[in-house]
Amino acid sequence: MNSAAFLTDFHHVATIGATANNGVDRQAATAEDALTREWFAAWVQDAGWELRVDGIGNMFGLLEWVPGAPHIIIGSHLDSQPLGGRFDGAYGVIAALHAARRLDAEVAEGAELPQFNLAVVNWFNEEGGRFAPSIMGSSVYAGLLDREKMLAVGDLQGTTVREALAGIGYLGTAEAPDAAGYAEIHIEQGRILEREGINIGLVDSSWYTQKLDIEVLGEQSHTGATAMADRHDALVAASKIILMVHDVTKDFADEAIVSSVGQLTLEPNSPIVVARRVHLVADLRSGDPDIVKAARAKLLKDIDVLAREHDIKVNVKDFDIRPIRRFPEAGLELADKVAANLGLSARRIQTMAGHDSVAMNTVAPSVMLFIPSVDGVSHCEREFTTDADMVAGVDMLTGIARELVAGALAETPAPSAAALA
Structure with a gap:
């Protein structure tokens, strides 16, 4: 497992839209966001995977091992807050790319053919800093928000989502892949894991x-x-x-x-x-x-x-x-098992912040993972997570994705309304 390659990619992406104090400013559908999208597109194409951009600007890198089978989707978002941190969102996308490449290599080397295909996603406008509401792209995918209404949302200068995406060349027309499951890894944006010395947070519910x-x-x-x-x-x-x-x-x-x-x-x-x-x-x-x-x-x-x-x-x-959304118990048990096999400590945790996984959890069984944040600081330039914690998280996401494509949660339905508090 080439951790050095992941770290090289992560620290390179952090230079795109970099700010003076080690943060990034890559608000949705800006020129800086376009540069990270071009990086993502090139990475996917260099890997030999199919690239798709849907009608709300979500980007997918598709690995097809089983023709016609649905996909397990893994990823996060590359957009940021104004003067935001370089870890929020971007870590999850880059971790997903490397996890997918590891699994693709395993299949190429003769591993048992998975039950499901795999896709890496860069969701549009998770942050909601330029266009409200946040978690836009994944919510449109999940049917929680209407695509046409979201395309008509304007920023403070009056530019609409439709105009902004078209302006950077990412108002797509492709059909998004069907999701048989979803997994996302993210920095905690809190201090519980750091304070308790825990490697991985297993998110059981949202606020x-x-x-x-x-x-x-x-x-x-x-x-x-x-x-x-x-x-x-x-x-x-x-x-x-x-x-x-x-x-x-x-x-x-x-x-x-x-x-x-x-x-x-x-x-x-x-x-x-x-x-x-x-x-x-x-x-x-x-x-x-x-x-x-x-x-x-x-x-x-x-x-x-x-x-x-x-x-x-x-x-x-x-x-x-x-509303509060609860993640599937089967996914939590699976994540606990994967962490133990990797020798990583883990605990259950709530998320106070919103994430794409919360939207995806309404349409596919989803697993949400946290790694520690230094001082619990986020949405600012001081946001920080160590290389060691990031690398451990990539190993964790790889293990989860390996189980999911093999069908680990195939019989687990997405939470229904009855699962909401």
Whole structure:
């Protein structure tokens, strides 16, 4: 198993869209994202596999050992957040490419023919930094989001997904492969594995997520000529809402819920004009849906009071609600077995963040794996995972993929609605 080749590829991809402080900036369907896509395409073609790009920009490298058989899909995403880390997503794609090449070599050398074929995927717009919502490409694949609606989504400059993908040459027309199963490996983006000295996290469920689209409408006026008593400042009101979103977590047990406002735009955004409109997105997440619902209810009540106090209007809409999804028990047991055979320590873990595996888990039995993150830091340039942990993860993903193509979860259905909390 050539770990050096994997590390060479990983550290090369980290130079694409590299930032000054060892991060990357490769937002979906930008020129930088296009460069990683070209790298992926060249890698797949050099390996002798079929390359497909579907109608939402997902890229697949297909290995066909059994004509007509469905595929086990492995991979992640190559897009990043603005000034993001070089490990998030990209590690999972590059690990999948190398795991697939190892298995392809085994078959070529006479190993027993697998039950299923294999495909490596680079999902479009997992991050959602440029186009909302996140986890877009895999959710379209899984039928959770409508492709035409997603192609019409615009960024802050008004460019649509359709225009952006066409502009970089990756608005495909190919049919995506059918999935008999899915596996993804990712950095933890938390500190549990590092703190406990565990090699591999076996993800058993995702957190409940609720986002709020909030529009604050005030009145535009002159910052110098308008008396303070006569102002209807949308930005002042929005700043108080941001603090409400932050402080609502204090009503619950420590670490029971997380909240943030990560995006804010204002109009007219002039230094001598009182803001007339502010748009922001609030993000609430918990392992208990009732906690999120209680936090949402409190925010709606407090925002209503604030609007009346400031004599402004605030429109709040529910946005991007994601239920808890539980990963198949058979997949967790399989992953535990593979880790033990490799001499790797493992434990079950929840994911607070969203991943493509959460969407894929609705249509195919899926396995989600974590490797440690140093200091639990992610979505920033300081994000870091050691070479040793990455290499161990490639071995782990290879072992999982080997079992999946052999039919290990062939009788395991994807979780139904009854599996949702």
